[in-house]
Amino acid sequence: MQIIRKIPVKQILTQSSRAELKDRFDERIARLDRECRQLSFEQKKLERKPGVSRQEVERRFSKEISRRRDQMRWIEYQLNQLEILPDGSELETDEVDALIEVNEGDSWNEMIRxxxxxxxxGIVIRAR
Known part of the structure; x- marks a missing residue:
């Protein structure tokens, strides 16, 4: 039997990986900012539509915009931490799915370690 398990991917921080992560964070902030502006535009458009409750539209859109702004603040915090961390630090950057073969008699503790x-x-140096 095969099972799928999530495995964290950690990146050792170097000057080039720091720049790559900074670019990735900046792109995510820009995307979230565009989404906020688009949501504000859609909110104003819906508020002018007859037969639509302004309060309900405002509540729904405010919730989505607030969620995206919270994500932006979290990414900005991560950017600040990225500047503080020394080279050689390990950062968990992703998570991948791994297919694991499980047979009768296998040690479960070994499987879930x-x-x-x-x-x-960009080069895998250890798979442990």
Whole structure:
């Protein structure tokens, strides 16, 4: 039998990986900002529509905009932490699904032990 298990991918921080992560965070912030502006536009458009409750529209859109702004603040915090961390630090950047073969008689503890992949400058250096 095969099972799917999530395995964290950790990246060793170097100058190039720091720049790559910063670019990725900046892109996510820009995307979230565009989404906020688009939602505001859609909100104003719906509020002018007859037969639609302004309060309900405002409540729904405010909730979505607030959620995206919270995500932006979290990413900005991560950016600040990225600047503080020294080179060589391990950061959990992704999570991948791994297909694991399970047979009768296998040790379950061995199957569920902490597994992870370590990446340095785009190259897998350890799979443990």
């Amino acid at each position: 902490d597994q992870q992949m370590i990446i340095k400058d």
